Amino acid sequence: MSSNSKKVCILGASGYTGGELLRLLANHPGVEVVMATSREYVGKPVHYVHFNLRGIYRNLKFTDINLDAVSKNCDAVFLSLPHGVSLNYVPKILEMGILTIDLSADFRLKNPELYKMWYGFEHPYPDLLNKAVYGLPEIHRDELKNAKLIASPGCNATAGILSLLPLVKNNLIFLDKIVVDVKVGSSEAGSKPSIADHHPEREGCIRPYDADGHRHAAEVEQELSLVVGKSVSISMVPHAVGSVRGALASSHAWLTQNIDDVEMLKYYVATYKNEPFIRIVYKVPPGYPDPKYVVGSNYADIGFAIEKRIGRVTSFAAIDNLVKGAAGQAIQAFNIAMGFEETAGLLIVPPKPV
Amino acid sequence: MSSNSKKVCILGASGYTGGELLRLLANHPGVEVVMATSREYVGKPVHYVHFNLRGIYRNLKFTDINLDAVSKNCDAVFLSLPHGVSLNYVPKILEMGILTIDLSADFRLKNPELYKMWYGFEHPYPDLLNKAVYGLPEIHRDELKNAKLIASPGCNATAGILSLLPLVKNNLIFLDKIVVDVKVGSSEAGSKPSIADHHPEREGCIRPYDADGHRHAAEVEQELSLVVGKSVSISMVPHAVGSVRGALASSHAWLTQNIDDVEMLKYYVATYKNEPFIRIVYKVPPGYPDPKYVVGSNYADIGFAIEKRIGRVTSFAAIDNLVKGAAGQAIQAFNIAMGFEETAGLLIVPPKPV
Amino acid sequence: MSSNSKKVCILGASGYTGGELLRLLANHPGVEVVMATSREYVGKPVHYVHFNLRGIYRNLKFTDINLDAVSKNCDAVFLSLPHGVSLNYVPKILEMGILTIDLSADFRLKNPELYKMWYGFEHPYPDLLNKAVYGLPEIHRDELKNAKLIASPGCNATAGILSLLPLVKNNLIFLDKIVVDVKVGSSEAGSKPSIADHHPEREGCIRPYDADGHRHAAEVEQELSLVVGKSVSISMVPHAVGSVRGALASSHAWLTQNIDDVEMLKYYVATYKNEPFIRIVYKVPPGYPDPKYVVGSNYADIGFAIEKRIGRVTSFAAIDNLVKGAAGQAIQAFNIAMGFEETAGLLIVPPKPV
Amino acid sequence: MSSNSKKVCILGASGYTGGELLRLLANHPGVEVVMATSREYVGKPVHYVHFNLRGIYRNLKFTDINLDAVSKNCDAVFLSLPHGVSLNYVPKILEMGILTIDLSADFRLKNPELYKMWYGFEHPYPDLLNKAVYGLPEIHRDELKNAKLIASPGCNATAGILSLLPLVKNNLIFLDKIVVDVKVGSSEAGSKPSIADHHPEREGCIRPYDADGHRHAAEVEQELSLVVGKSVSISMVPHAVGSVRGALASSHAWLTQNIDDVEMLKYYVATYKNEPFIRIVYKVPPGYPDPKYVVGSNYADIGFAIEKRIGRVTSFAAIDNLVKGAAGQAIQAFNIAMGFEETAGLLIVPPKPV
Incomplete structure (x- = not known):
């Protein structure tokens, strides 16, 4: 890993989207994953859950969420947490000046009323909704270049x-x-x-x-x-x-x-x-x-x-709902925001038949 | 098999719909399958193709299509032949006065123009189209009671x-x-x-x-x-x-x-x-x-x-595309036309999970 | 349902084996299912869980286990409960003189030591082990004719x-x-x-x-x-x-x-x-x-x-692990013990393809 | 593609193993695929058959087998042809001094008698059998370094x-x-x-x-x-x-x-x-x-x-039968024989779930 690679944290790394972030970032030329959190699996190596990653991340273990550590060690944070949970962390990470990519729905909609209608809660940070960039490069590529908060689209x-x-x-x-x-x-x-x-x-x-x-x-x-x-x-x-x-x-x-x-x-x-x-x-x-x-x-x-x-x-x-529909698209937006090649880590050829 | 059971022929019995006719009729209280045709498998027992039927029809072997034998032995004929092939047999079987249930598309449409448009051929028996009853009991139950030619719906x-x-x-x-x-x-x-x-x-x-x-x-x-x-x-x-x-x-x-x-x-x-x-x-x-x-x-x-x-x-x-969408629905219509209980042979409870 | 049909109870009817007992007994000519228990789904119709049974059992709802009711209403009881749970009910039902078919492992092994070795518990009713007939008709057909307790084999x-x-x-x-x-x-x-x-x-x-x-x-x-x-x-x-x-x-x-x-x-x-x-x-x-x-x-x-x-x-x-490997075999043994045709309710032809 | 990349031909490129060679070599840092043959699909782009490769190989079309072209343009040839067909090409390609990796069974066995017993033919080139290296790096890594003919193992x-x-x-x-x-x-x-x-x-x-x-x-x-x-x-x-x-x-x-x-x-x-x-x-x-x-x-x-x-x-x-069991293992052996990093092109992380 080169010394100027970007340090990345994944909050909520034991689910499928978290696993896909780990899979794709393993081959990203400019990224080092320094933190992967999971309340349930603290202390276990990531391959304890993601059997496919056996032998890939030799020393990465799940930890609890620790925002202090995030603040000190991370250049970017991917949040792969449930809807309604992400929004508790996003404002704090933004304040640290760290690029924040949220894969939940919590910042996708501009109109706070829609959160009541579709998700059943009052959005606590309506002002942040307009600061978030909807992370679909095919529509928002230019805005993504300067994004601080990326709301990654649903699949x-x-x-x-x-x-x-x-x-x-x-x-x-x-x-x-x-x-x-x-x-x-x-x-x-x-x-x-x-x-x-x-x-x-x-x-x-x-x-x-x-x-x-x-x-x-x-x-x-x-x-x-x-x-x-x-x-x-x-x-x-x-x-x-x-x-x-x-x-x-x-x-x-x-x-x-x-x-x-x-x-x-x-x-x-x-x-x-x-x-x-x-x-x-x-x-x-x-x-x-x-x-x-x-x-x-x-x-x-x-x-x-x-x-x-x-x-x-x-x-x-x-x-692929977990790639272009989740982890891959989030990395594509991250690449744009970070100034990497947009395709870095993502030039995977799908297998056939599978 | 009771002596007054109805004798049934299946033309085109080696495909999936033919196989389902055989499966369902095996438990029909008033039917005996006396002929099952398949050009490809002449002489083979039906379980040679339909492995599920091993031990069910002990003496039934595939034969070639033989309209003479149909004429002598059958009370009803199910045709499970490709579109465009059925129509070569249907008029002859009808002339024998035998109840004809065609599972192909050949007699489903009333307007002969539609055969050109959707199937790419000129229908050779446009007059028969209006004699056929579209075999959906939920719409045509009454007409089915007197049907001679039943055009069984597509799935x-x-x-x-x-x-x-x-x-x-x-x-x-x-x-x-x-x-x-x-x-x-x-x-x-x-x-x-x-x-x-x-x-x-x-x-x-x-x-x-x-x-x-x-x-x-x-x-x-x-x-x-x-x-x-x-x-x-x-x-x-x-x-x-x-x-x-x-x-x-x-x-x-x-x-x-x-x-x-x-x-x-x-x-x-x-x-x-x-x-x-x-x-x-x-x-x-x-x-x-x-x-x-x-x-x-x-x-x-x-x-x-x-x-x-x-x-x-x-x-x-x-x-189930092969049952209510094909063989089962054909038997339901046959039951109505023959005067059987409409549900005869069809009271199968689906398994779960499967 | 004829007046002299046998009344059957199923203890543990919301699992897959219970569902299969319900499916198969629905077409049994000599059986009426009078009780189906499920702690979790008390009061719900059986098709609330077994979607396949919609419209089949119109009035059967899950109840709690009630041995009094068993005693009054049942000619035979199928237990489709977890290993180690069945054995709490079997002796009581046997005492009522009711034919008992246990689909768990609790009475399959003759040697009580094997329960320690393979299942990790001391068997509380070692004397019953030799009274149970292992419900595989291909080996124990004659003993099944007089069985009071049938231990139905594992799949x-x-x-x-x-x-x-x-x-x-x-x-x-x-x-x-x-x-x-x-x-x-x-x-x-x-x-x-x-x-x-x-x-x-x-x-x-x-x-x-x-x-x-x-x-x-x-x-x-x-x-x-x-x-x-x-x-x-x-x-x-x-x-x-x-x-x-x-x-x-x-x-x-x-x-x-x-x-x-x-x-x-x-x-x-x-x-x-x-x-x-x-x-x-x-x-x-x-x-x-x-x-x-x-x-x-x-x-x-x-x-x-x-x-x-x-x-x-x-x-x-x-x-089929749920039929010959569970519910079907249990009914086959029940038929033998009850004096029904051995194949009653079981002459289902498998579909193909599925 | 760097000017000193190795030029590779795939004979029999329209099957699954051929497709996997194309998928894996697309990301190989030192390889250019210059020829992909398929009798059936001559003139069609490779993604005509391998839908996954849409947009990956922009100008690669299937051709007929042409050994002259092989001789002029290739540093290595992968043969992904049926058993009994490969052996018609292997000796000629070897004579050209081109590294030959045969994915069929034609050169895997040392004892020519075994071809009669297991494959039903008399091997026409028994002398070549001992020159072939069985392409399992875990056993034959050292011999693979100097191999001219690699017989890639069955899955x-x-x-x-x-x-x-x-x-x-x-x-x-x-x-x-x-x-x-x-x-x-x-x-x-x-x-x-x-x-x-x-x-x-x-x-x-x-x-x-x-x-x-x-x-x-x-x-x-x-x-x-x-x-x-x-x-x-x-x-x-x-x-x-x-x-x-x-x-x-x-x-x-x-x-x-x-x-x-x-x-x-x-x-x-x-x-x-x-x-x-x-x-x-x-x-x-x-x-x-x-x-x-x-x-x-x-x-x-x-x-x-x-x-x-x-x-x-x-x-x-x-x-994966098509990777370590076929195309991937063949490339691993090719890497060893060619002096590439053994893992070149092969560090793909499997996805989960899939």
Whole structure:
């Protein structure tokens, strides 16, 4: 590790997102992970929980959260804590002048009212909401360069936004009748066991949840409304499926104009042509994006289909929910904020088949 | 087997639907399977292909199709042949005065033009289309009693229609902006190996297909338009997922009126309260229908979710694509036409977990 | 339900084995389930937990255990309680003169010392151990006819014993060097969530457990030693795999004599030719037993392979761990003890594919 | 790409092993892939087949095999062709003085008689068999430094050898009664569709194959006999399971001496302590090696269990069959032969969960 590498802390390192931060940062050329916290596993080596990391981090053990130590040793902090917990730490870390990347929802929404509506609590730091930069480089790259607080997007929100961006931005669809039908693997539910995600119950399931309104819709509405300068309504309907990794957003919308595939493709290419992690899938096998082929990587595969006789378009975004949907995207934003190559540590090629 | 049991032939008995007909008819109290055809496996016992049937049909071997033998030995014929092949046999079997249940798409659509549009061929027997009864008991029970030719519905179509029936029939949704987002297991693709369904490629996938227009939309449009007496437009977007059995239709639509969950439930109950195979899932675990809990059975689990702030409703139907979506539904229609108890041979309780 | 049907209670009905008892007994022609207990779900309908049973048992709700009610209402009791809990109820139910079928390990072993060694407790009712009949009909059919207390076998033990019975009984293998390598789906671990069986951790795993000695070896040793009249040593090494249902025992042993496939087959046929639930797989597809093709059913598929150059034989038994490995086998033994047809309620044909 | 990078050709690049070579070499600091052949996909970009490689190799297209071009442009050739096909190319490439790494079985065995016995053909180049170096660095690292022809090991053989090496080398087990019970994911069967690996048939299966003798036993016997200087007999029994990646060898053997876990561990550590890709799993979660936690990586996780009362030891090796079992191991051997860092391109951290 070079002497001028950046020292990074991970608060909440024993969950799946924490584990992915550890996996990806292990190969980051400019980063040293100096702290990984977990109340439950204090004193255990990180591979005690993350079996994949056996032999990778030889001396890193879980500790309790200690903000003094953070203050002395860290150049940046990733918070991978539950919603409503992160916000207890973020203001203090910001005061230390340390780059703060929060992977929870606690600073994603600009409008504090939305926290009451979607998360059921009064936000205690409404002033910080506008200081936070929503960590989606495809929309906020410039602001991320000077960010002090990065609110890393939700996984379903990432897929929703990336699928709809070319359509909304170019006024190609009606903005009040959009359904984002999401299918997502079990790792999205986190590492804590539950009946719903117990293997016998989850394997092979196709199970809608939050079908009367999913909170990630709020992020998608916020970001797309911002982009187009008009109010966008999003109805998000997620479904638990039996894969482990990956989320697919199938965003169904109604076209404002007659447009064919070739023209549509141009809008997609124009939107994403300089993006290092967006890959457009157009009329080559397997036809449309499938999260299976981005597993473990920071890529988002994007595509679309038009049913002309009806005027319906569906735009697809396939991501690895733990990478582009969480840890990878957070590192991408961190790289931008820290002045690293945006792709540092993230040029992982997904395996196939997996 | 009682002496007055009905003698049944299965043309195309080596595929998955043929196998399910054999499985279900094995326990039918009034049926004897006297012929099971398969060009590829002539002379082999049925368990040579259907390993599950080992020891069940001790003397039944695959034969070639022989219409003379059909004519002499059969009271009813199930055709489980590819689209475009069935129609070569159906007219001849009908002429023999034998009850004909066709599980292909060849006689499902009333309008011959639609065969050109969706299936790419000119239908050679357009006059037979109106003689065929679409084999969905929930809509056509009375006509099935006198049916000579039953056109058994497609699996995605079955899920689509059953999910939307209460909404369309009661004018609760706009009829021109309906998206049926289907998720379906690999058995739907049939028993013939392909790259797309090779295990390493299919396992864990979430892969859209036919996203620019799926042919089962034609059946859904036909049946729902008939029910409501107005033109209904359906956009169907199917997705291959990594389970083996089961299809879930998530039918997204926009409400014509403000309606709450309790009122909506009444419409669902009213529509289905006398149906032996429809089960309504409403605010009990797991919350919404999941095909995992109907595997192997003829049940269709139906439910809905309303997002009031947006005026969107999603109606769900979960079926076993090979049972209520194919073999089971065909037997249900056969029972009605033959005068058996409608549920004969079909009272199978799905296992859990599976 | 006919007036002279037998009234059955299930103690511990909310787990997977309890659910399977409910599923199978729903179609039993001579049984009425009058009580299903679950401390956790008192007052809830059984389909609140067993979603598959929606609409099947319309009025059955979970209750607390109430031995008075058992005494008044039941002809037979199935106990599907944890090891060490069953034994608190069994003596009392026996005293009521009610047929008792215990699906735990509490009365499977004849030698009380083995409870200390394998289960870590002193057995409080050693005298009852010899009154219990080990509920494997393939060995103990005659004793089951007069049984009062049936100790239903463990799933891995069932697969182990059935695979080895033809070899041991006929002195075809050395009895001191037998390894039973078991692969088993996640339902075996029960319905209680755990990290090990959390979907993201369990899916796709191939994970040995109890590899330094699995307690089901004790049952296999007891039963096979009894059959052959010599001491048999069994080393059992189970592996968790990513399927939900099914267990395969691959029992590796060393031949005492040169024997070819055809001769060996005769021993298997001779052992099992009258067994209603044993199916022998010999040189037809898929080549060897696979639990995938017995899912949901009470069948055990049995086969073998000989490697002549080395003198090694492997005998395979594939079962559904929750059916022939638990609930189905318990009902089979109950049928024998009650004087029902042995196959009553159990003639379920497994679906394929599933 | 630096000007002095090594130019590499892959013959047979459209299969799974070819795809993995492409994935891993994409991140190799000293390699440029200049040719990737596939008869079936000539002219198509590599991501036409390997969807994961979209955007990775921007200009690499499949070509036909052209040995002239190989001769002019390549420093090394990887052959990922079927058994019996590789041997037509290997002698010619060797004559060009180009480092040849053959991933087929064609040059793994020293004794030409074994090709008749296990592969059913007379080897046409018996003299080359002794010039080939068996590409397992853990045994042949020194010879690999000067190798011209590397015969890369089979995946089941790799797992078998690595699991048994500490036991055999130290005379801890009887050498005539060893059973290697292998469980392996579907990617091992290759990319060509088949009924056996059609998703509906393969998913959730636990299916023995080649149970009367698996050809990889020949490699294990050869290598272990060489190490210990005595004849070793191996009985290998592979099982297809429903995961996609990963192989676990559970090698069952009988101890020659009383030995406890701590002593045994010392032998394992002594054998592997300097190996960059061997990780020993000993009494930490999840207890024993599981291929789930090496997916996508070149690691082999090794562990053991002793059942003292019986004198049985089982040694486990978990690998990714396509990486340490194929492409990764081939690159590891190539690195040694070429003088690269042995781990170049291979320091991939496996993701979890996946």
